[in-house]
Amino acid sequence: MTNTEELITRRTNAVAQGVGTRGIYAARAQNAELWDVDGKRFIDFAAGIAVNNTGHRHPKLMAAVAQQSEQFTHTCFHVAPYEGYLKLAERLNASTPGSFDKKTMLVTTGAEAVENAVKMARAYTGRSGVIGFSGAFHGRTLLGMALCGKVNPYKKAFGAMPPEVMHAPFPNAMHGVTVEQSIAVLENMLRSSIDPERVAAIIIEPVQGEGGFNIAPPEFLKKLREICDTHGIMLIADEVQAGMARTGKLFAFEHSGVVPDLMVMAKGLAGGFPLSAVTGRAEVVDAAPVGGIGGTYAGNPLSVASANAVFEVIEEEALCERATQIGDMIQSRLKALAERQGMEPVGDVRGLGAMVAFELVTDRESNGPDAPLTGRVIAEAEERGLIILPCGTFGNVVRLLPPLTTPIEQVNEALDILEASIEAAISAG
Structure with a gap:
């Protein structure tokens, strides 16, 4: 049994069922990266649901909290x-x-x-x-x-x-x-x-x-x-x-x-x-x-x-400007993907700054929501080392919330994973 499997069992026995969780049990994190209890590395494009805009454990924040804790x-x-x-x-x-x-x-x-x-x-x-x-x-x-x-x-x-x-x-x-x-x-x-x-x-x-x-x-x-x-x-x-x-x-x-x-x-x-x-x-x-x-x-x-x-x-660190830069990178990559043959389930790409989402649909004529495909994309991304989240009234939207301090090379790495995950999820359907 892996460390993760053991913790999932303990969670099932000890924590209220209504508290929804994922299967990633964190051991440590730094900036845009997170490692689970089995040592697997993830790029974190959830950021604690838009909490860690400055990344996990930003040194300036850690120093300020440490100083306050001494008082x-x-x-x-x-x-x-x-x-x-x-x-x-x-x-x-x-x-x-x-x-x-x-x-x-x-x-x-x-x-x-x-x-x-x-x-x-x-x-x-x-x-x-x-x-x-x-x-x-x-x-x-x-x-x-x-x-x-x-x-x-x-x-x-x-x-x-x-x-x-x-x-x-x-x-x-x-x-x-x-x-x-x-x-x-x-x-x-x-x-x-x-x-x-x-x-x-x-x-x-x-x-x-x-x-x-x-x-x-x-x-x-x-x-x-x-x-x-x-x-x-x-x-x-x-x-x-x-x-x-x-x-x-x-x-x-x-x-x-x-x-x-x-x-x-x-x-x-x-x-x-x-x-x-x-x-x-x-x-x-x-x-x-x-x-x-x-x-x-x-x-x-x-x-x-x-x-x-x-x-x-x-x-x-000019994070407003950085948010625009990262968001433009993500939207550009996703819109190019959506224009490719076979990628018609990517029905819409939208966002402001680094608050970006894409909506998955059964077809672009009806724009019917495809929640099962959304679930497959998220699962594929997690398996490949990228944390992303669903949203939307019908559960068919994938939201991307990278820390605004994410290094550009990690943004590109995450987008490579995301693109492969979307392709695999669509093919599996």
């Missing part, structure tokens, strides 16, 4: 606050879109950030309704999963959802949903289903993560901003997966020029340590009563130290 590891910010939290809040206030006064709160997970942003919007507006979009993912807490636009597995078997949470269709040109159609449904919803004066917030991912790396068209985001301004609704940007240089901008909303009222961040914010944030209009963030937001571990000192170092690495 203290936890006090609870509510009990004994510390300067690192203030420094990071100031950085976020200065770097997020919008010229207005801003404030920030730190918590631990993306779902926590989403829930606190909604609480702020409700406190500020005195309203309770929230509108999300089909294909969205906003977390696994009760309100987070209610906002999700995908039932299986996130809502399945978990009973009734909180009230006054509604969904409009997310634009998807490949599958026939135009910006105009999406806006028409949303506006009709505000006429027929919920009074806009009861809507506190509209929340949207500028690039849907779990939903399939669908990119919100700039004209769509601009129209949402107009609707929110007309009705006094807060616009919340969920940058949990797309933020922190991933798309070639520090935040993906910057591609559209649209400024949200509140922005939520996590994943890449602390480069592998649990941390999330809500940043936005000072008057909205301040609407919550004293003690109404926060948490015991919110803004953990080690995570905060790492996040402050992440900002320095992004600037010093």
Whole structure:
């Protein structure tokens, strides 16, 4: 029995079945490489689901955390606050879109950030309704999963959802949903289903993560901003997966020029340590009563130290530019592959910066989803030493999230593996 097989048995016996896992048991990792407990090397194009934008164990992050650990590891910010939290809040206030006064709160997970942003919007507006979009993912807490636009597995078997949470269709040109159609449904919803004066917030991912790396068209985001301004609704940007240089901008909303009222961040914010944030209009963030937001571990000192170092690495190593370079390499290679005879199942290649995906279909006329082929591609890639992930409402999209610090020769090596995996998976079908 291999070390991996032994750990799989132990996991089956000890860990909740609902916690989904892969068969790769990590022993160590550095930058874009990961080795499992049997010594097999992988190139990691998952990056902990867009967490390790600065790579595994970036030396600058490790040094910052080590230095902080010599001072203290936890006090609870509510009990004994510390300067690192203030420094990071100031950085976020200065770097997020919008010229207005801003404030920030730190918590631990993306779902926590989403829930606190909604609480702020409700406190500020005195309203309770929230509108999300089909294909969205906003977390696994009760309100987070209610906002999700995908039932299986996130809502399945978990009973009734909180009230006054509604969904409009997310634009998807490949599958026939135009910006105009999406806006028409949303506006009709505000006429027929919920009074806009009861809507506190509209929340949207500028690039849907779990939903399939669908990119919100700039004209769509601009129209949402107009609707929110007309009705006094807060616009919340969920940058949990797309933020922190991933798309070639520090935040993906910057591609559209649209400024949200509140922005939520996590994943890449602390480069592998649990941390999330809500940043936005000072008057909205301040609407919550004293003690109404926060948490015991919110803004953990080690995570905060790492996040402050992440900002320095992004600037010093020009990771926004690097994201664009890597993303262009990936898209160019995949689009060339899709044009080859026999590669018709590669129905679409899309992305912003180094947030790239390709959609696998039964045929390009119907664009019917081919989830079994997607599973075969991922399994082939894993066997050949490349970690990639599925996504999409129908499970037929492969997402690529390389660390932005990945050496170019490893990007090319990963693309060679990916191309061979796609060819093998299609041939096996």
